[in-house]
Amino acid sequence: MTARLEIDEATVTYRQPGRRSLTAVDHVSLSLEAGEVLGLVGESGCGKSTLARAVCGLEPLASGTIRFDGEPVGKLGLRPRESRQRRIQMVFQNPYASLNPRRRIGAQIEDARAVAGRDAAPVERLLEQVGLEPAVARRYPYEFSGGQRQRIAIARAMAAAPEVLIGDEPIASLDASLQARIASLMRDVALEQGASLLFISHDLSVVRVIADRIAVMQAGRIVEEGPTDRVWSDPRHPYTRRLLAAIPIADGLGRLPAEA
Amino acid sequence: MSGLRIEDLRLTIGRSEVLKGISLDAPGGVITGLAGESGSGKTMTGLAVIGLQPAGSRVSGTIAFDDGDAGVPNLLDLSPRAMNRLRGRRIAMVFQDPTASLQPMLSIGTQLTDHVRHHLHLDKRAAAARAIELLERVRVPDPENAVRRYPHQFSGGQLQRIAIAIAIACDPAVLIADEPTTALDVTVQAGILRLLRELTDDLGLAVLLVTHDLGVMSAVADTVAVMRFGEVVEHGSRYQVIREPRTEYAKELIAALPHTPAPGAGVDDEEAR
Numbered sequence: 124m125t126a127r128l129e130i131d132e133a134t135v136t137y138r139q140p141g142r143r144s145l146t147a148v149d150h151v152s153l154s155l156e157a158g159e160v161l162g163l164v165g166e167s168g169c170g171k172s173t174l175a176r177a178v179c180g181l182e183p184l185a186s187g188t189i190r191f192d193g194e195p196v197g198k199l200g201l202r203p204r205e206s207r208q209r210r211i212q213m214v215f216q217n218p219y220a221s222l223n224p225r226r227r228i229g230a231q232i233e234d235a236r237a238v239a240g241r242d243a244a245p246v247e248r249l250l251e252q253v254g255l256e257p258a259v260a261r262r263y264p265y266e267f268s269g270g271q272r273q274r275i276a277i278a279r280a281m282a283a284a285p286e287v288l289i290g291d292e293p294i295a296s297l298d299a300s301l302q303a304r305i306a307s308l309m310r311d312v313a314l315e316q317g318a319s320l321l322f323i324s325h326d327l328s329v330v331r332v333i334a335d336r337i338a339v340m341q342a343g344r345i346v347e348e349g350p351t352d353r354v355w356s357d358p359r360h361p362y363t364r365r366l367l368a369a370i371p372i373a374d375g376l377g378r379l380p381a382e383a
Numbered sequence: 384m385s386g387l388r389i390e391d392l393r394l395t396i397g398r399s400e401v402l403k404g405i406s407l408d409a410p411g412g413v414i415t416g417l418a419g420e421s422g423s424g425k426t427m428t429g430l431a432v433i434g435l436q437p438a439g440s441r442v443s444g445t446i447a448f449d450d451g452d453a454g455v456p457n458l459l460d461l462s463p464r465a466m467n468r469l470r471g472r473r474i475a476m477v478f479q480d481p482t483a484s485l486q487p488m489l490s491i492g493t494q495l496t497d498h499v500r501h502h503l504h505l506d507k508r509a510a511a512a513r514a515i516e517l518l519e520r521v522r523v524p525d526p527e528n529a530v531r532r533y534p535h536q537f538s539g540g541q542l543q544r545i546a547i548a549i550a551i552a553c554d555p556a557v558l559i560a561d562e563p564t565t566a567l568d569v570t571v572q573a574g575i576l577r578l579l580r581e582l583t584d585d586l587g588l589a590v591l592l593v594t595h596d597l598g599v600m601s602a603v604a605d606t607v608a609v610m611r612f613g614e615v616v617e618h619g620s621r622y623q624v625i626r627e628p629r630t631e632y633a634k635e636l637i638a639a640l641p642h643t644p645a646p647g648a649g650v651d652d653e654e655a656r
Contacts, residue, residue, distance in 0.1 A: 166568040167539075301420075303639060325568060328598075369569040371576065371598035373637065375625030379580060379602050380573040 125193065126154035127319050128178065128211075128287050132187035135173050147173040149343035150187065155287065160310055160320040162334030162351070164327050164366070170343040171323050175291045178321065179211050180204065191287065209238045212285035214309070216292040218272035222264040228275055229260030235282035242284040249278040252312050270301040274308070281312055288313045289321045294329060302326070306333050328370055331355050339363045385449050385556040386410035386589040387432065392444040394424075394431055394613075401427050403613040404444070411556060414583050414590040416604030416621070418597060418636065424613040425593045429559040432591065433474050434458065434466045448474070450556055472502040475550035479562040481542035485534045491518075491545055492530030499552045517548040521578060540571035544578065551582060558582075561593040576603050597637060601625050609633045 135148040147170040155161050165171045176182040178189055180199035189196045196208060212235075215221040223231055229246055236243035247257040253274040264272055273293060280288055290309055294302040306322070310333040313320040324330050330337060331351055338348040339360065347360040358364045368381040387409040394402040402424050409415040417425040430436050432446055446458040450473055458466065458474075478484040486494055495517055496510035505513065511530070518526035521544040534542060543563060550558055560579065564572040580603050583590050592604055600607055601621055608618040609632065617630045628634045 166570065327569075365570060369573045371569075371573070371596070371602040373597035373601045373625055375601050375622040377602065377605075377621060379577050380569070382570070382573045382577060 127157045127159075127192060128153075128155040128321070129190040129193075130154065130174075130178070130187075131190070133174070133177060133189055134185045134187050135170070135177050135182050136185045146185075146343055148177065151340075151343070151345055152187075153338055153345065153348070155319045155321055157286075157319055158314060158317060160313070160322060160333055160335045162330035162337045163321060163323045163340060164325060164330050164337060165340035166325055166366075169340045171340050172291050174340070175213065175289050175321065175323050178287075178289060179213050180208070206238075209283060210286040211289065212280040212283050212287070213289045213291060214273070214276050214280050214293045216295050218269060218276045218296070219264075221276055222272055222279075224264050226263075227260065228262055228264065232260065232275075232279050232282045235279045239282065239284035243282060244284070246282075249282050250275075252281065252315070253278045253308060270297050270305060273297060273305055277305075277309055277312060281316060281318075284316065285313075285318050287321065288318045289323070291323050292325070293322075294324065294326070302329055303332055306330075309333070327355075327366055339366070385451050385587070386413070387557060387591070388445070388447040388449070389428075389432075390445040390447070392428070392431060392442070392446060394427055394436060394440055394442050396437060396440045401440070401613050402431065405610075405613075405615055407608055407615060407618065409557075409589045409591055411587045411589045412583060413605045414579070414592050414603050416600045416607040417591060417593045417610055418595065418600055418607055419610035420595065420636075422612075423610040425610045426561055427613075428610070429476070429561050429591050429593050432458065432557070433470055433476050433559055434461075435470075435476075448557065468502075471498045472553040473555050474557040474559070475553070475555040476559040476561070477543070477546050477550050477563045480566050481539060481546045482534065484546055485542060485549075487534050489533075490530065491532055491534070491537075495530065495545070495549055495552060498549070502553045513552065517552055518545070520551070520582075521545070521548045523548070538571075539567055540574065543567065543575055547575075547578065547582070551586065551588075554586070555588065557589045557591070559591045559593070562595070563592075564599060565594070565596070572599070579603055597625060609636060 130151060130153045132150045132152055133148055134150055137145045137147055139145055163171050173182055177184060180196050183198040191208060191211060232246050246260050250257055250259050255274055294305050297305060306329050334351050337351050337354045338345050341362045347363045358367055371380045389405055389407040392402055392405040405428060417428060419425045431442055436442060442459055447455050448458050449455045492514050495514040499505055499513055500510045514530050515526045518529050523529050523541055523544050564575050594600055604621050607621050607624040608615045611632050617624060617633045628637055
């Protein structure tokens with residue numbers, strides 16, 4: 124089986140005026156199979172969001188390649204993107220910023236359905252998939268809470284019938300009681316439609332619940348990658364161990380997590 | 384023992400009853416955790432204690448603040464002037480996002496000492512010495528230089544340490560900490576939680592810790608109050624509330640968490656029992 128998404132030695136650098144250029148993503152290689160959920164974890168500044176942006180063409184690569192179904196993903200420019208590559212869709216961190224406040228939910232989902240063409244699922248079906256009423260389509264984003272907006276953003280991404288769905292910290296701005304629920308929802312809707320999911324988060328304990336494989340990123344590099352259970356129960360890289368040890372556990376015992 | 388005793392605290396904004404009669408003890412030397420989903424009233428409880436509830440809200444009930452020799456006033460009966468004398472001095476607060484709670488245009492030294500000079504009438508030299516002492520206390524590296532720097536020159540974790548230093552600068556009896564680690568990475572969070580525990584024990588602070596993260600709650604809170612729709616539905620020791628919750632809602636809240644212990648995290652579950 125060939126990978127749906129193949130990231131090969133991808134490097135992204137940022138020029139900084141008056142300073143050395145910064146390598147945000149440093150020779151990263153990862154692959155995502157069809158119907159697979161890959162969790163990408165790391166702390167702020169490790170380059171995980173930059174990598175996500177590169178995958179959908181929002182950041183140019185300094186070197187290396189990113190291939191989607193064998194075809195290189197180009198930098199997104201002013202021209203419309205090659206239609207095939209619109210099957211990569213993204214759910215962003217902040218649903219308050221990613222939805223257009225001036226347009227009805229239904230209209231925003233319709234736009235994404237146009238990408239899918241004949242494959243497009245009906246709006247009601249898309250909303251139902253994320254646990255929302257069909258009547259939501261006539262309303263505006265401001266009428267919804269953060270969690271509901273993120274459900275809408277997921278419905279919109281799925282409307283384009285994506286083959287690769289990327290979530291860039293999609294749960295970071297949500298309530299704890301919602302985080303696991305929305306993460307699982309993303310996994311379910313992606314897999315149901317046969318899409319692969321690249322789920323990016325700084326929260327290992329949530330990623331663990333939904334990912335088949337986990338990749339751990341530190342300072343632009345992938346330091347460890349493997350099946351979720353293995354990474355969780357037998358972390359090999361010292362950084363992964365540090366991350367795991369720092370998670371406070373709700374066991375009621377008053378144990379302070381280890382300091383880095 | 385100093386601390387807070389809240390009785391039948393009610394807060395209404397317009398027609399909506401945000402707090403519906405909360406009763407809660409928060410003694411000194413103890414971290415009292417307030418848990419619950421957003422909209423449950425946990426933040427509003429903290430704001431009512433420090434008198435920062437939204438303009439136009441009506442508050443009733445009792446927030447008895449036992450301030451040792453200074454008496455046991457009901458904070459809700461105090462004049463705005465009297466409350467101003469307590470706020471920032473005897474009752475302090477740390478917010479979720481230190482990049483928003485610190486003033487970007489003022490040096491750390493100024494922000495650490497303005498209220499100290501105002502409340503404790505220290506002269507410039509004494510206040511500057513106090514600033515350095517505080518930064519040492521919260522373990523910000525190189526305090527002598529740090530006081531001359533500005534917020535943008537620090538990381539989020541360092542800024543939260545500085546915000547905590549500002550809060551404890553006048554030696555408060557009560558500290559409200561509203562989601563103090565939510566904006567931080569887990570490894571940085573661990574350091575802040577240790578600091579919070581240490582300060583509570585050393586200074587005898589009565590801490591009201593507002594957080595939605597039951598892992599954080601379990602690590603540092605001594606007692607946990609679970610809130611929902613403006614009421615405390617359950618309040619007990621952290622062990623009881625997290626391991627043996629009595630109410631359906633607390634059970635649901637805990638079941639919603641991906642809380643299986645990580646192997647790297649120390650003692651495993653078997654051993655702990």
